[in-house]
Amino acid sequence: xxxxxxxxxxxxxxxxxxxxxxxxxxxxxxxxxxxxxxxxxxxxxxxxxxxxxxxxxxxxxxxxxxxxxxxxxxxxxxxxxxxxxxxxxxxxxxxxxxxxxxxxxx
Amino acid sequence: xxxxxxxxxxxxxxxxxxxxxxxxxxxxxxxxxxxxxxxxxxxxxxxxxxxxxxxxxxxxxxxxxxxxxxxxxxxxxxxxxxxxxxxxxxxxxxxxxxxxxxxxxxxxxxxxxxxxxxxxxxxxxxxxxxxxxxxxxxxxxxxxxxxxxxxxxxxxxx
Numbered sequence: 001x002x003x004x005x006x007x008x009x010x011x012x013x014x015x016x017x018x019x020x021x022x023x024x025x026x027x028x029x030x031x032x033x034x035x036x037x038x039x040x041x042x043x044x045x046x047x048x049x050x051x052x053x054x055x056x057x058x059x060x061x062x063x064x065x066x067x068x069x070x071x072x073x074x075x076x077x078x079x080x081x082x083x084x085x086x087x088x089x090x091x092x093x094x095x096x097x098x099x100x101x102x103x104x105x106x
Numbered sequence: 107x108x109x110x111x112x113x114x115x116x117x118x119x120x121x122x123x124x125x126x127x128x129x130x131x132x133x134x135x136x137x138x139x140x141x142x143x144x145x146x147x148x149x150x151x152x153x154x155x156x157x158x159x160x161x162x163x164x165x166x167x168x169x170x171x172x173x174x175x176x177x178x179x180x181x182x183x184x185x186x187x188x189x190x191x192x193x194x195x196x197x198x199x200x201x202x203x204x205x206x207x208x209x210x211x212x213x214x215x216x217x218x219x220x221x222x223x224x225x226x227x228x229x230x231x232x233x234x235x236x237x238x239x240x241x242x243x244x245x246x247x248x249x250x251x252x253x254x255x256x257x258x259x260x261x262x263x264x
Contacts, residue, residue, distance in 0.1 A: 058215040061221075066226045075212070
């Protein structure tokens with residue numbers, strides 16, 4: 001779908017609360033704008049964002065057109081064990097982009 | 107009457123024309139939500155539960171230069187343990203075309219009930235954040251923002 005940037009600390013102590021930052025390039029077209037031909041520009045929105053930590057869901061967001069273009073979301077999670085964080089963005093057509101990041105927990 | 111139209115009639119006609127102009131202007135304004143629509147949207151998401159002020163801190167710049175991308179942070183006071191945590195955080199606005207902004211679901215695994223994003227604001231208005239706690243209570247915070255350049259209505263680049 002698009003280019004995504006993720007920032008997850010490479011390592012953390014067990015039990016630490018870590019901050020995760022995500023950004024994906026997407027127009028987030030609201031559907032309320034009129035194009036240069038006078039017709040409305042069709043709506044094109046990322047609806048859902050989900051973060052799972054070793055398969056368990058830790059954060060989920062439902063986005064509306066009021067989210068700025070190139071949605072940036074940052075949030076926190078507890079570093080429980082080494083493994084993989086998976087991030088999925090699902091747009092209104094059902095297309096999903098998945099990105100993963102590895103974390104080492106001591 | 108004919109050519110000897112009285113001054114009064116001409117003024118009347120002019121007034122009617124001006125009225126038409128005002129109507130036309132009203133009808134081409136972009137769609138915007140109203141505070142009532144926001145209340146309906148809030149009820150649709152959280153039901154009839156009472157909402158108390160406090161515990162939630164919504165952080166937005168009070169003066170926004172560009173409504174297309176406004177940094178926005180919500181923090182909720184909560185120990186975030188398995189027994190006492192924040193289940194969901196919702197943000198609503200009064201005057202964008204749609205009252206919903208974002209709805210976030212989290213749990214004790216989050217560690218801290220805090221998230222940031224960037225939002226669009228179409229007008230100077232009140233933005234509200236509502237948090238749902240695991241005990242079923244709802245807490246809110248709202249903030250008035252002044253927007254100098256509105257989102258949603260600018261012309262796309264050719």
